[in-house]
Amino acid sequence: MKYVIGVDLGTSAVKALLVNREGRVCGEASRDYPLIQERSGYNEQDPELWVKATVEALRGLVSDTGIDGNDVEGMSFSGQMHGLVLLDGEGNALRNAILWNDTRTSEQCREIEAKLGKRLLGIAKNRALEGFTLPKLLWVKRHEPELFAKAAAFVLPKDYLRYRLTGHLAAEYSDAAGTLLLDVANRRWSEEIAGAFGIPLSMCPPLVGSEAKVGTLLPAIAGQTGLPEFMGVFAGGADNACGAIGAGILSEGETLCSIGTSGVVLSYRDSGDNDYAGKLHFFNHGKKDSFYAMGVTLAAGYSLSWFKETFAPEASFDDLLKGLEQTTAGANGLLFTPYLVGERTPHADAATRASFVGMDASHGLPHFTRAVVEGITFSLKESLELLRDAGHDIRSLVSIGGGAKNETWLQMQADIFGVDIHRLESEQGPALGAAMLAACGCGWFESLERCATMFIKRSKTFRPNARQAERYADLFRIYGQVYENTRQLNEELSAFRTS
Incomplete structure (x- = not known):
């Protein structure tokens, strides 16, 4: 029996879902982690705890189900949107991640609106709201300038987790769309938006599609989890995008x-x-x-x-x-x-x-x-x-x-x-959507639509x-x-x- 794993990095816990080729859920494991709330409106997390919790969940999933880890062919990710993880030139996190539900950036949102006006909606397709990533970058740039000067890149939460498991840095379109830095219709980082606020495009990670294979497990991670080094790791998607796929x-x-x-x-x-x-x-x-x-x-x-x-x-x-x-x-x-x-x-x-x-x-x-x-x-x-x-x-x-x-x-x-x-x-939510992306990435299905016919069943309909x-x-x-x-x-x- 062959399997894929969908990993959903949530705000309070990470969930790992084991699914076979018939779409049957064969096991799941989760581990939680705390919020850091230093003052009203601040919501942060230590990104290292995401990595630790995910490794523990994957190890528990393999152990509790009793499968041969070599039978897992692929893994993909869903994750909480908008969070900011800043990396230095060595790929180390410079500070705690600032999360989607952090509301400290109202001033930066007004700055974005004043500078870009209607161009923001024309390019990023979304209004400047406190939850998005660009306001967080501008907050760090203003309030923690010495730290911002050390930043070589930013990543979103599930992309940081994937980077730590594979050593390969990338972003994918569905999550990047929640940064206010993506030209959504044309699927590329916006030079106009980044330039307006002094954000070097070099800080934006390379963009790939959700089904793209971005690497394999690092040997140390494979050893800790019981999963094979050769297992394909695929980009995944934002939690709402993966939730949509899983439904x-x-x-x-x-x-x-x-x-x-x-x-x-x-x-x-x-x-x-x-x-x-x-x-x-x-x-x-x-x-x-x-x-x-x-x-x-x-x-x-x-x-x-x-x-x-x-x-x-x-x-x-x-x-x-x-x-x-x-x-x-x-x-x-x-x-x-x-x-x-x-x-x-x-x-x-x-x-x-x-x-x-x-x-x-x-x-x-x-x-x-x-x-x-x-x-x-x-x-x-x-x-x-x-x-x-x-x-x-x-x-x-x-x-x-x-x-x-x-x-x-x-x-x-x-x-x-x-x-x-x-x-x-x-109903397995975004974790199932991530597993479906891995299944398609592994070549099990020619399309997500074909995968959905196997993985998703509707049980009852309620009519008005x-x-x-x-x-x-x-x-x-x-x-x-x-x-x-x-x-x-x-x-x-x-x-x-x-x-």
Whole structure:
């Protein structure tokens, strides 16, 4: 039996997935690592811990499954986007990695907007947001100039991990698209953007496709993991790109709804010539010569976790979600907006905050639970409507993450989104997408589409209920008014927040 491994480098843990040629998951292993939060808004990690955790996970995967390591033919990677790892001329990390959820760079974002104006969207296809990589580079350049002067290159998190395992430095398009330094449509580093801010193009690593073989394991890594030196290591992709691959989002009309801590609506595109005016993210896909547009709800599943821990800490999520079956659409006139940590799409407003609207004495825990779940889903529908307005023909969605674990919530998604919702038989997320890239890189399949027919199965479809869909359309219209009617109030209330 031959295998490939997909490695997903997440924000809190790394996951390694062992998959055979039939697409069956034969084993998995994970190891976690801590965040470093020196002050409010700062989120960093020690990149050496990524390497240590990955080596341990791979060693555990081989040991626990009892396979012969020589039967593993390839490995590829998925990873958290936007993080900055600075390397010196010897390839050593100069400082902790600054992560995607670090918000210290607001001043640098305004600098980028002021200097580039509309050219930024024309080239990088995305607005300047704190999470992206270029603002982080500019922050280090300004606040740590001596360290920046030593920097010979920057890499993204999973690319650093791959470099440490193989000794070969490279970036691939889907992750590079999240730096604000890539000419997304033309798939090359932008000399114009880099030059505007004094970033030498020599700092940008060589670009390759997601299925490209970038090397083999270093002898020391092979010895520590039990994997062979000759095993092919492939470039991989950004976590959202790999998540899309692992859900089969590989052609026009295919769209993904992912409800985890944050929420994502992601839709495939063949062309890089789309203009979303900065309302949506637009990135290169892990599939060759392809792209995707994406809207983000910052506090999707997080809103439900916060609600449970605050108001029903003793309840399990399953028990809490029974409230969906005990209530009707609209939660008896109660609405929730999931803006606990600000919002990304469609408002891009860091100052806005969440609201319950319409509370009265008739509302109990089940109504509040339903309002939270409906609010999360309404927020994702706002991204869906932006995609539709931009010409995406959305015929159905694949739902993954926490929102796909409860059938009542899946039916709610069908009713609110107004399309069929597909659930996957076995959901493995970005790690499976990385494994699929390795499988194609090894020559097992002629294309990701062919690989998907073997690796991905849909288990159940939820179709919209016409009466419920009509009711939710009326509620969504009301929901859409809450942001504008609370925006000024939230700005004024910010003066009273202590953290």
